Amino acid sequence: MHPDTYLNKVLIGSQEGSMQLWNISTKKRLYEFKGWNSGICSCVSSPALDVVAVGCADGTIHVHNIRYDEEVVTFRHSSRGTVTALSFSTGGQPLLASGGSSGVISIWNLEKKRLQSVIREAHESSIISLHFFADEPVLMSSSADNSIKMWIFDTSDGDPRLLRFRSGHSAPPLCVRFYANGRHILSAGQDRAFRLFSVIQDQQSRELSQGHISKRAKKLRMKEEELKLKPVIAFDCAEIRERDWCNVVTCHMDTEQAYVWRLQNFVLGEHILRPCPENPTAVKACTISACGNFAVLGTAGGWIERFNLQSGISRGSYLDMSKRGAHDGEVVGVACDSTNTLMISAGYHGDIKIWDFKGCELKSRWDIGCAVVKIVYNRLNGLLATVTDDLVIRLYDVVALRMVRKFEGHTDRITDLCFSEDGKWLLSSSMDGSLRIWDVVLSRQIDAIHVDVSVTALSLSPNMDVLATTHVDQNGIYLWVNQSIFSGASNVGSFASGKEIVNVMLPSTSSMEGYQIEDSEEPTVDNTVSKDALVSATFIKQIPELVTLSLLPKSQWQSLINLDIIKVRNKPIEPPKKPEKAPFFLPSIPSLSGEILFTPSEANGYNDAKGKEVEKNERKFVMPPSLFLQLLQSSAEMKNFSAFTDYIKGLSPSALDMELRMLQIIDDENLQELDRKPEMISIELLLDYFICEISYKNNFEFMQAVIWLFLKIHGETIRCHSKLQYKAKKLLEIQSNVWHKIDTLFQRTRCMVTFLSNSQF
Numbered sequence: 001m002h003p004d005t006y007l008n009k010v011l012i013g014s015q016e017g018s019m020q021l022w023n024i025s026t027k028k029r030l031y032e033f034k035g036w037n038s039g040i041c042s043c044v045s046s047p048a049l050d051v052v053a054v055g056c057a058d059g060t061i062h063v064h065n066i067r068y069d070e071e072v073v074t075f076r077h078s079s080r081g082t083v084t085a086l087s088f089s090t091g092g093q094p095l096l097a098s099g100g101s102s103g104v105i106s107i108w109n110l111e112k113k114r115l116q117s118v119i120r121e122a123h124e125s126s127i128i129s130l131h132f133f134a135d136e137p138v139l140m141s142s143s144a145d146n147s148i149k150m151w152i153f154d155t156s157d158g159d160p161r162l163l164r165f166r167s168g169h170s171a172p173p174l175c176v177r178f179y180a181n182g183r184h185i186l187s188a189g190q191d192r193a194f195r196l197f198s199v200i201q202d203q204q205s206r207e208l209s210q211g212h213i214s215k216r217a218k219k220l221r222m223k224e225e226e227l228k229l230k231p232v233i234a235f236d237c238a239e240i241r242e243r244d245w246c247n248v249v250t251c252h253m254d255t256e257q258a259y260v261w262r263l264q265n266f267v268l269g270e271h272i273l274r275p276c277p278e279n280p281t282a283v284k285a286c287t288i289s290a291c292g293n294f295a296v297l298g299t300a301g302g303w304i305e306r307f308n309l310q311s312g313i314s315r316g317s318y319l320d321m322s323k324r325g326a327h328d329g330e331v332v333g334v335a336c337d338s339t340n341t342l343m344i345s346a347g348y349h350g351d352i353k354i355w356d357f358k359g360c361e362l363k364s365r366w367d368i369g370c371a372v373v374k375i376v377y378n379r380l381n382g383l384l385a386t387v388t389d390d391l392v393i394r395l396y397d398v399v400a401l402r403m404v405r406k407f408e409g410h411t412d413r414i415t416d417l418c419f420s421e422d423g424k425w426l427l428s429s430s431m432d433g434s435l436r437i438w439d440v441v442l443s444r445q446i447d448a449i450h451v452d453v454s455v456t457a458l459s460l461s462p463n464m465d466v467l468a469t470t471h472v473d474q475n476g477i478y479l480w481v482n483q484s485i486f487s488g489a490s491n492v493g494s495f496a497s498g499k500e501i502v503n504v505m506l507p508s509t510s511s512m513e514g515y516q517i518e519d520s521e522e523p524t525v526d527n528t529v530s531k532d533a534l535v536s537a538t539f540i541k542q543i544p545e546l547v548t549l550s551l552l553p554k555s556q557w558q559s560l561i562n563l564d565i566i567k568v569r570n571k572p573i574e575p576p577k578k579p580e581k582a583p584f585f586l587p588s589i590p591s592l593s594g595e596i597l598f599t600p601s602e603a604n605g606y607n608d609a610k611g612k613e614v615e616k617n618e619r620k621f622v623m624p625p626s627l628f629l630q631l632l633q634s635s636a637e638m639k640n641f642s643a644f645t646d647y648i649k650g651l652s653p654s655a656l657d658m659e660l661r662m663l664q665i666i667d668d669e670n671l672q673e674l675d676r677k678p679e680m681i682s683i684e685l686l687l688d689y690f691i692c693e694i695s696y697k698n699n700f701e702f703m704q705a706v707i708w709l710f711l712k713i714h715g716e717t718i719r720c721h722s723k724l725q726y727k728a729k730k731l732l733e734i735q736s737n738v739w740h741k742i743d744t745l746f747q748r749t750r751c752m753v754t755f756l757s758n759s760q761f
Contacts, residue, residue: 001043003052003066011066013040013054021066033069036062044086053096055083061098061108073113077106085127091135093158099127105141105151107160117159123147124170124225138163145170146475166202168477169193173470175235175457176477179263182461185468186248187477188232192225194250196266197477199466209267230255234286237263241292245310246271249286249295256280258297260309271312273297275305276325285345289336289357290379296343298331304345306360316360318343320353327351335377335384337398344384344398346375352386354398364401368394374417381423383440387414393428395440407438409445415455421462429455429469434501448501471506478506547742550699552649557705559653628659629682636685641692645699648706656706660713680721683714687727694734707731 001011008025017035022028042055050067061075061083081101089095094110103123109116123143131140137153139160147167151160171190179186184204185197198204210228217224235250246260246269257280260269273295275283281301288295294315295307302325304318318326327347335344336357343355350368352375355361374387383404384396391414395405412432419426425446426438431454437447453471460467467480550557559566625633627647635644648656663679663686690710693703711718718724 001045001052003045003050005049011043011052013043015039015057017056019043019054031069033064033066036060041082041084042086044088046088047090053086053088055086055098057082059083059100061086061096063096063110073110075106075108075115077115082126085130085141087130087132087139089132089137089139092137092153095132095153097130097132097139097141099130099141101126103127103143103145105130105139117157119151119160122149122151124223166205167207168197168205169195169475172473172475173457173477175232176468176470177235177237177459178461178466178468179237180239182463182466185459185477186235186237187470188235188250189475190231192228192231194229194232194235194261196263199479206266208261208263211268229259234284236286236288236295238288238290238292240290241309244292245269247288247292247309249273249288249297249309251283251286251297254282256282256299258283258286258295260295260312271309273307273312275299275307275314276301276303276317279303285331285334287334287336289340290338291340294336294340296334296336298326298334298345300330301325302327302329302331302347304331304334304355318345318355318360318362320362326353326355332372333375335375336379337377337382338379342398344375344377346372346386348372350388352384352396354401366396366401373414376417376419378419378423380421381440383419383423385417385419385426387417387428391430393417393426393438395426405438405440405443407436407445409436409448410434412454416457418458418460420460420464422464425460425464427458427460427467429458435469449504450501451504451506453506474506547697547700547738550649550702552702556653557702560656560705560709563653563657563709625678626659626662629678632682632685632689636688639692641689644689645693649699649702657709660710664713664717683717683724684727686710687724687731691727691731691734694731694738697738707735 001013003009003011006021009021009023009030011019011021013019017037017039019033019035019040020029021031021033023030036054036056038060039057040054041057044053045051046053046063050065051072052064052066054062054064056062059077059081061077063072063074064070065072075096075098077098077100081104083098084101085097085099087097089097095116096108096110098106098108099122100106103121103125105119105122105127106115107117107119108114122141123145124147125143125145128142128144129140132138133140139151139153140148141151142148145167146169147165149165150163152163153160155161169187169189169191170193173187173189176185176187178184179196183198183200185199186195187197188194194208194210196204196206196208213224213227216222216227220227229250230252232250233253235248237248239247241247242264246262248261248263250259250261252259256274258273258275260271260273261267262269273283274280275297276299279301281299281303283297284300285298286295288309293309295309296304297307298304302323304326306315306317307313308315320326326345328349328351330348331345332348333346336342337344340357342363343357345353345355347353348371350370350372351365352368352372353365354363356363368386368388371389372386373389376385377383377398378385382397382399384398386394386396388394391408391410391412393407393410393414394403395407396402397404407426407428410428410430410432411434412430414428414430416429417426418428424439424441426440427435428438429435433450433452433454435449435451435455435458436445438444439446451471453474455469455471457470458467465482465485467482469478469480470476471478631644631647635641648659651659663682690703690707693699718728
């Protein structure tokens with residue numbers, strides 16, 4: 001810890017109880033303090049000079065003067081464990097907040113030298129850090145339970161109250177799934193919590209209520225975690241009946257019943273589903289029908305039963321006449337089709353059975369030949385993906401009753417499977433650290449990545465733009481972006497061949513970890529971006545009969561058209577008034593590069609107006625061309641304007657307007673002299689650039705705005721010179737042809753939409 005006003009000096013505390021003052025510049029120990037015969041766990045500087053607070057492992061807090069090596073005051077709260085965090089308040093009452101390993105926060109009054117208040121069960125785990133806001137009665141606390149809370153001291157008795165908080169899973173999640181069209185994520189973890197995370201706004205994230213857990217825990221003097229339901233091992237949800245009744249069903253570890261949840265109210269439902277009450281066994285699999293009315297449960301004893309979600313009443317069991325239940329062993333998965341016609345179930349011993357959903361009768365079955373670990377069914381294409389002990393993924397057509405695809409590549413246990421919304425992709429993860437993407441139509445692997453921490457669960461959003469993953473011993477949910485959507489490449493050949501596995505490091509939550517892996521991540525990211533950029537550049541020019549938009553914000557290119565209106569609107573009502581006293585800053589003159597150029601002293605007033613004009617002209621010709629002109633000239637020589645386009649797309653509307661106005665020809669000169677001026681050459685190059693871009697149909701809406709601004713500024717110059725008129729006519733011809741084709745497409749689409757909207761089917 002660095003004490004305030006102690007230059008190049010730090011305090012170092014050890015677990016043996018000693019504390020030393022070191023000079024980090026000379027690398028010498030300056031002083032060793034007496035110590036307190038207990039390990040030092042935390043240390044913080046106070047607003048008063050030379051005073052620090054030291055927290056020890058025996059639960060004592062020592063407020064110590066390090067200049068005189070004297071004890072100021074000592075606080076003890078040994079019943080609350082080790083002191084792991086300390087913080088001084090800087091405004092209002094002189095307070096000291098201390099956090100312990102038991103999750104309790106104590107507030108000490110330094111003026112009265114006594115305990116003022118205690119926040120019991122502030123966190124469920126050890127306090128990591130505490131921090132008082134400067135000159136505010138607000139305390140922030142973070143804990144190992146993956147939560148951060150804000151406490152405010154605004155009550156009459158001075159006790160703090162919880163103002164707001166953010167929290168996540170305190171143990172690694174086991175299941176994850178997108179919900180509400182990809183806006184939310186449902187997750188269940190080993191901490192016995194069932195949570196709803198918002199991908200868009202974190203304020204909407206919350207834990208689903210399991211009843212009055214807090215009141216019961218205080219009454220029974222138990223931890224809240226002990227009263228919660230056991231960890232969720234599988235769940236399913238249906239959005240269609242969210243407003244009517246419970247729409248989520250969960251299976252819990254070693255639990256003989258399944259629970260239903262109502263996401264509209266974020267609470268546990270009133271019904272408990274108990275399959276086979278005569279011979280109860282743990283529920284292992286569950287699914288909700290496409291209509292949202294029924295839940296199908298499979299147990300460890302091979303029993304499959306259907307329940308009505310609205311009433312919680314059993315609506316029939318699926319029985320194989322040759323056996324006592326549906327399967328001999330554990331049911332590892334159940335699924336329903338999109339029309340409530342078929343129900344698919346899989347047993348651990350490798351038998352797949354197709355049932356009549358309403359009649360509960362067995363229609364067909366087949367045996368895979370090895371133990372089944374997991375199944376995933378896609379209702380759109382009717383394909384069933386199975387994972388077996390031989391590390392092979394097999395796809396079956398449940399209507400044709402035959403295997404249609406077989407994917408091999410994983411070298412360790414497969415942890416999870418996920419279909420894309422359209423059923424064309426299948427994503428799989430394994431304990432070997434790999435995450436593979438399979439193309440179902442082409443029957444090949446199209447991409448694969450390797451992470452340093454194995455993936456335990458995954459889910460792809462319905463829009464196929466975001467992938468959510470959970471990892472071994474990681475409390476967070478990691479989100480991955482689909483590059484194929486945000487880049488121009490849409491052909492399968494642009495992806496990895498499948499044999500090349502890209503190594504990817506997980507984002508770090510510590511600054512030290514990020515510093516260590518920064519160098520290793522840089523080349524991988526650069527190579528990926530450059531490859532996508534090349535693919536995108538070649539792909540965009542090959543779009544037939546269509547135009548490509550720039551994907552810039554609408555305000556950026558619209559501001560080019562309305563720049564004059566914006567300047568008039570933003571013009572100050574009154575001119576700035578000159579201060580009565582001149583400032584002490586040196587006078588400076590503006591420059592294009594933004595650098596400050598100081599004007600020389602003009603105490604000697606012998607410079608006449610003619611000398612100033614000559615100096616101004618010399619400076620004008622000596623000034624080097626801007627980056628705008630350099631890129632324009634180099635792109636014209638290479639006949640490739642992609643670099644120049646990227647540059648002007650990154651400019652602000654006012655900066656682009658300034659660059660175009662710098663090319664204005666104001667002086668009246670002869671035509672021969674005008675042809676040699678650099679501004680004239682730049683205007684010709686810009687006309688060539690516009691012709692090239694419009695012919696390629698790239699960045700269409702942005703080019704229209706730039707051409708409008710260019711003609712507004714240089715229209716008079718083009719009108720007076722025949723050479724520029726020829727290029728302007730050529731630009732008009734190309735522009736008219738392109739717009740005629742686009743307008744035709746618009747009219748055809750409009751007619752088709754009008755026809756379909758007026759039709760009655």
